[in-house]
Amino acid sequence: MQSWIFISSPLSFKMDECLSKFGFVDFRQRNKLAVNDIVYIYVSSPVQEIKYKMIVERINIPYEDTVDDSPFDVHIKPLEPLQYYSRLRLLQQTDTPKLHLSYLRKHGLVSSLQGNMKVSGELLDYIDSFFINK
16 A cells, blocks of 8 residues: 555645535546555645545546546636546545645655655654544
8 A cells, every 4th residue: 555645736626625525536547556545635836735635446447437526627628538537535634734835844755746746754654643543
């Protein structure tokens, strides 16, 4: 099992509203994920915080089999359907300023958050400490 940080832009997608309606999101699959991997969602600028802990429920979902989340898409023109998606089910949500980018950097984040990345070690321990383990 791997742990990841994925990025979601509030200027492109209304994640809160989608999760409120479905309890999951079908996320573009750009990495080699496995079922039961954990994904932390970092909400980019202007928020710049990790807000969600999710579990990979399904992988390799064809575009045609994804949920219609177009009401939450802020894009002016629709995205081209990509080949595969993964279903990320919401486990927990948090709203702590301690998961802001500046704190993540103090606890082991060495790269900029511009794409999905695996997370481990001190950074993973720090992030996970803000979510109640079930």
